[in-house]
Structure formats: C-alpha cells, structure tokens
Amino acid sequence: MQVMGVPVVGVVGGGQLARMMVPPAIALGIEIRVLAEKPDASARLAASAVGDYRDLETVRTFAKDVDVITFDHEHVPQDVLRALVTDGVAVHPGPDALQFAQDKLEMRRRLAEVGVPMPDWAGVRNAEELQAFIDEHGGAAIVKTPRGGYDGHGVRKVTAGTEVADWFADFDELLVEELVDFRRELAQLVARRPSGQMAAWPVVETVQVDGVCKEVMAPAPHATPRIHQVAHEIAESIASGLDVTGVLAVELFETTDDRILVNELAMRPHNSGHWTIDGSRTSQFEQHLRAVLDLPLGDPAPREAATVMINILGGPQGEAITDRFATAMAQFPEAKLHTYGKDARPGRKVGHVNVAGSELEQVAFVARAAAAVFDD
Amino acid sequence: MQVMGVPVVGVVGGGQLARMMVPPAIALGIEIRVLAEKPDASARLAASAVGDYRDLETVRTFAKDVDVITFDHEHVPQDVLRALVTDGVAVHPGPDALQFAQDKLEMRRRLAEVGVPMPDWAGVRNAEELQAFIDEHGGAAIVKTPRGGYDGHGVRKVTAGTEVADWFADFDELLVEELVDFRRELAQLVARRPSGQMAAWPVVETVQVDGVCKEVMAPAPHATPRIHQVAHEIAESIASGLDVTGVLAVELFETTDDRILVNELAMRPHNSGHWTIDGSRTSQFEQHLRAVLDLPLGDPAPREAATVMINILGGPQGEAITDRFATAMAQFPEAKLHTYGKDARPGRKVGHVNVAGSELEQVAFVARAAAAVFDD
Numbered sequence: 016m017q018v019m020g021v022p023v024v025g026v027v028g029g030g031q032l033a034r035m036m037v038p039p040a041i042a043l044g045i046e047i048r049v050l051a052e053k054p055d056a057s058a059r060l061a062a063s064a065v066g067d068y069r070d071l072e073t074v075r076t077f078a079k080d081v082d083v084i085t086f087d088h089e090h091v092p093q094d095v096l097r098a099l100v101t102d103g104v105a106v107h108p109g110p111d112a113l114q115f116a117q118d119k120l121e122m123r124r125r126l127a128e129v130g131v132p133m134p135d136w137a138g139v140r141n142a143e144e145l146q147a148f149i150d151e152h153g154g155a156a157i158v159k160t161p162r163g164g165y166d167g168h169g170v171r172k173v174t175a176g177t178e179v180a181d182w183f184a185d186f187d188e189l190l191v192e193e194l195v196d197f198r199r200e201l202a203q204l205v206a207r208r209p210s211g212q213m214a215a216w217p218v219v220e221t222v223q224v225d226g227v228c229k230e231v232m233a234p235a236p237h238a239t240p241r242i243h244q245v246a247h248e249i250a251e252s253i254a255s256g257l258d259v260t261g262v263l264a265v266e267l268f269e270t271t272d273d274r275i276l277v278n279e280l281a282m283r284p285h286n287s288g289h290w291t292i293d294g295s296r297t298s299q300f301e302q303h304l305r306a307v308l309d310l311p312l313g314d315p316a317p318r319e320a321a322t323v324m325i326n327i328l329g330g331p332q333g334e335a336i337t338d339r340f341a342t343a344m345a346q347f348p349e350a351k352l353h354t355y356g357k358d359a360r361p362g363r364k365v366g367h368v369n370v371a372g373s374e375l376e377q378v379a380f381v382a383r384a385a386a387a388v389f390d391d
Numbered sequence: 392m393q394v395m396g397v398p399v400v401g402v403v404g405g406g407q408l409a410r411m412m413v414p415p416a417i418a419l420g421i422e423i424r425v426l427a428e429k430p431d432a433s434a435r436l437a438a439s440a441v442g443d444y445r446d447l448e449t450v451r452t453f454a455k456d457v458d459v460i461t462f463d464h465e466h467v468p469q470d471v472l473r474a475l476v477t478d479g480v481a482v483h484p485g486p487d488a489l490q491f492a493q494d495k496l497e498m499r500r501r502l503a504e505v506g507v508p509m510p511d512w513a514g515v516r517n518a519e520e521l522q523a524f525i526d527e528h529g530g531a532a533i534v535k536t537p538r539g540g541y542d543g544h545g546v547r548k549v550t551a552g553t554e555v556a557d558w559f560a561d562f563d564e565l566l567v568e569e570l571v572d573f574r575r576e577l578a579q580l581v582a583r584r585p586s587g588q589m590a591a592w593p594v595v596e597t598v599q600v601d602g603v604c605k606e607v608m609a610p611a612p613h614a615t616p617r618i619h620q621v622a623h624e625i626a627e628s629i630a631s632g633l634d635v636t637g638v639l640a641v642e643l644f645e646t647t648d649d650r651i652l653v654n655e656l657a658m659r660p661h662n663s664g665h666w667t668i669d670g671s672r673t674s675q676f677e678q679h680l681r682a683v684l685d686l687p688l689g690d691p692a693p694r695e696a697a698t699v700m701i702n703i704l705g706g707p708q709g710e711a712i713t714d715r716f717a718t719a720m721a722q723f724p725e726a727k728l729h730t731y732g733k734d735a736r737p738g739r740k741v742g743h744v745n746v747a748g749s750e751l752e753q754v755a756f757v758a759r760a761a762a763a764v765f766d767d
Contacts, residue, residue: 043728345687348689
C-alpha cells in the first residue's frame, strides 16, 4: 500500500538500529521496509521480508521498488552489495565505503592515506612480526581480527606474539595497535549526504564496561572548543575521504597528553548516538533516513544542556523487561525508556534510558537509577 | 510474534492519531495493533486487521489477546463498546465516558452536573424553542448537532429558529449555545489513568480557520498563572467527573471579560496536542499509551520555552507531499516535519510542522514558513 510518490527506504537487517529508524520514518511520512533475519527480529513491525542478507537473490528481491537500500549492520557481503549497485539500486553507504567498516586493516590503511591521527598500528602475519611490534611499544599491544569483531569480541590485549595463534589460523593478517594511554573515550557522529552536505552532533563521552558501551554523556563534559573542533574535523575528513553516506560514528581516544586518536568506525547509526532520540533536535535515526535519501540534513543541535544515555544490558532474566515499567516510570517520570522488543539475556543490549536536562549530575543520576531498575 | 510479557495495545481506527501512537509504542517496546478502516489507512504499518469498527464481531475478534482497547476516534457504537466490556476486555476510555464525547447534549448535561463554566446552552426540539433561545441571547446563537460533527461540520451560526430545519429532520433535539464573545481559544490536555493519576500539559492557544485547527502555540502566550490553574482545574474536574481514561482534550474560550468556558471535549489525543511530540518531555501519544495501560504517567513539562505547531491543510494537490521535503528541509533544518501518509486533498489534515525554541516569535515564524512550503 503506497501513497503517491512517498520515498521508500529498505533496511537490510532487523536489529534495534533498524527498529529505531521506524519512528522517524512514520513521523516524516516516508515508507520503511526491513529485511529481517527472523520473524521475531527487533524491527519486526516494519519487516516486509524475512531472509538471509548474504543471499543475493533474497536481497535483490527485497531491493525491488525501494528508493534506497541502507543497513542495520555492516555485514552484507561485498559481492551482494556490488551486484545491487550494478542492478542500479541506490545503496547508502555504498560498498566502497563499507569495505572500510568491514575490514579493520583496510580501514587503518585508508585512514593513513586520509591523514587522521591514529594509534600506532601495523598489519602482522605471524607471531614474530607481532612480537616485534610489542617490543617496540612497551611490551604490550592490542590485537584485533580484521573482520567479525563487535562489542569487545575479536579484540585481545597481548604481551607476547604467541598469544593469538588461534587467530593466525583463521586470518592471513591481523591488526595490531599500540596500547593507548587514554583519559577517556569519545565518539563523534556525523551524517553525510551523497551530494556532500554534512552535519555533526556534539562530541560525546562514552563509558565502556567489558568492551560494551554502558554510558554516553552528551555533550562530552568539559570538552573544550578545540576538542569539539578536532573531533568534527576528523569525522568530516573520514566521511568525505571514505565517501561515507548516512551516519558515520567515529570512536575516539582522548589521550593523557591531550591528543585525539581514531579507535573504531561504524557506518550506521551507533549506540553512542542513542542520546539524540531525546536529546537532539534531529535524532541520528531521522538524520540517517534524510542522508540516505539525499534530503537536506536536520539541525543536530542538542535540545538541552546535558543528555545522558544508559544502556540496559541483560535485563531482568526470566522476566519481561516491561514488567519493570511501573517501577521505573513511577520513580522517574522524566526518564525516556527505550526497549527493543528482545528477551532479556545476560549482557545483551535490550534497551536504554535517556534523560535530558540542565544539570549533568542530576541528569546522570536519574538516568543511571532508572536504568538500574532493569538490572537482574 | 510476541516477546515474553510485552503489553499489547489495540487501537480501533487507523487515522493519523493511531499512526502517531506507533512511534512511542516502538520506543517503549510495547506492541501496538490497529483495526484500520481500509488497507491504506494512515496507521497501516501497525494494522493487524482491516474492518468495520461498527461491527461487533470484527471488533471482538480484533480485541482478542490485547491488554487494552483504545481509540483513534470516538465513533465506536455504544453497543459494541459495552459488549467488549461484558466480554472482560479493558476498554479505555470506557463507554460511560465516551457517551459524553459522542453526544454533545449529554456532554453539556453532565458538565453542568460537574459544575464547570460553560457558555449558556439549551437542548431545543423545534424552531420555536430555538428562536426563544436566540431572542434571549442577543439575536444570534450557535447550533450544533448532538452527534456526527467534526472540524466545523455540524456547527452553524444562526439568527433565526428556522435556519436548521434540515437538522431538526434528523435529530429530535439540537444543542444551542450562546455566541461567546471570546478573545481567543485555548486547549487544555490532561491524561488520566484508570487508577486516578492525572498529568496536565501547559494550556495552549489554538487558532482555527474555517472551523479547522491551523495553529497551536504552547504554552499559550501571556497566559497568567491563574489561567493555567483554572484550565487545569477544569480539565481535571472533567477527567475525574466523567471517568475519562487516556488523554482528554478540553477546548476552551477565553472571553473578553476574562472567563474560561468549556467549548468542546475530545477523549483521545488531539490536534491541539501535536506540539507535544517535539515540545514536551512526554508526548500526548506516549502518555495516552501509558494511561490506557495504567502505567505511571510521564513528565508533561515543555522541553523549551515555546513550541508552535502549524497544520498542513490540503497539501500540494496532484503532487506528493514528500516532494516538498527538499525545499522545506533545506530552508528550515530546525523544523520537525510530520506527514500522515495521506494523499493531498483540499482542506484535509495531511501533516503538521513543529518548531521549538527559546523565542516565540522566531519559532512561530519558522513554523509558519516551513508549513507554507506545503501549501498548494
């Protein structure tokens, strides 16, 4: 059922990022269709198809009659992406950009060409090369698999070249990076249209626990104008240099000697941008839709002085997350509760809480307390 | 596909009010199902059934396995509503409350018992009785059909008792009201849970053109604390007195002699509350879902000093509304555009624009200009 002329966005992947694109699509009045992995995917309400995103014919059928294809994740194989482009489908971000999100070695090589500040890094092919890097960098380093990592998986701190023999069995080459002495982690999100317009949200501080994002403070507390400027310039250089379309998230280290270094990239809406749903004039999900449709970008300014996002990780085991709503809502009427329609499971991202207001400390207190209602 | 324990809200009617309940349902992680009138209804994305809301078996089937039934409109017949209640279905607002939204004479009689200030009114059964009321009230009056009116339909200004002979043919009794000398129109929205908790948004000013809402300014400019207090007390008296559950909208006159009089009621989210989507910490659509599920209510405080809502009436004829997005978005990046997935048609409510900020004049200018992009 399609009203005259309404743009249609097809999202490959039915996770919570696809789910959170649905409200702004409804608000704007554009049509959104999701290719979900399974019938009970988080974004099931908008699922027009269920199937395997690695299968070209499945994706090709899904992509018929949409104005643009975009993504809930970066795992669609290059041959599928390139076949769509050959078919004449608009794909944003495109395969040339996505290859740098799919392979961390390719990413580091390309970012070196773009010229953004990074930790020391190298591609290593065996234990000896890795040991040499470790020896040159104070006796420890971070090794990453080039592909397949997420939320702390595929990342290992090592002090000897022999500690990743299992990964060398699977990969010809691994990425090794210096152990950065950082004060905190930041994230800079920017949206970019195919025609080039960009819009950057304020840089935020992220807090990881066991490699998983737990908290985001927006804007990053005590961030100087220089930090905002450097972070914006880095993200915009990457977005332009890698021809990223849609939302780009750049995870950054703020080092103890005041440098800003690029840690990771994501070419999609990102957990560090969930605060924008309630804290920015234009959420990352609305902005992503505008960007991939090559529509003019919305105002990324924060609505209030401080917004804090706390992830609900795991949730109450054996109990519906929504069973805790009455408690959380009664205690914290100002908290914005977001849950993803997923069953609770240890460590799983099942929702988040946003609180916005004028005082960071008060906002953070309420957000943490409201999210804690959902702890097991 | 239902995740463990998730509450399910069933909405009868597939118009834009049902459509706008879908984003907060997705955000909270509750399930929403819509009984739509037609497959291409505004709320089609969440339609789990298409059928006639006047048919008991259709509604009964739809109401199976939902936690609560609520409404996009007030037109579901009393016998259908009462049969659901007899079946044990939670219905909010319930039939006892809805009868007062369905019949304006019943509404006036009940409000007189509750004791809220109203224009002079009477039930009239013929031209003579109407003429007597006109003669007692300065030679003119407003006549309304008790049922079936909306957006200026079913309302007529008369100066002679003979001018509504057509309506006397259809109705035993008509409502006649004095012509109120008002300075402006206001609206007060309040949400109420079955267990009694209420939350009121600030009173707003509404501007009608040809009987249709065109603009809303929130909060109402220059509203004194007394006006806010009186409006809140009126709305809360009505919500309690009529046992309204969910969102109640009370349209008010502010008279030239500083009285606040009740004009109309709506027992559902209301056009005068669309500003809350982008202007309040809790939108009327989220609050309605919380209220009908008897969950604690959210904070109704405004996010910013001023929010202005402008309706898009009609839209560009023979053209997709979304075709104007590029123009509106490029000029007004701070404007929040909402369209309802309906084809443009003269006078039809097809969308609205919200703008929030610190200065009412600036906000109103941008909202009006952005909405004007969609004029035919």
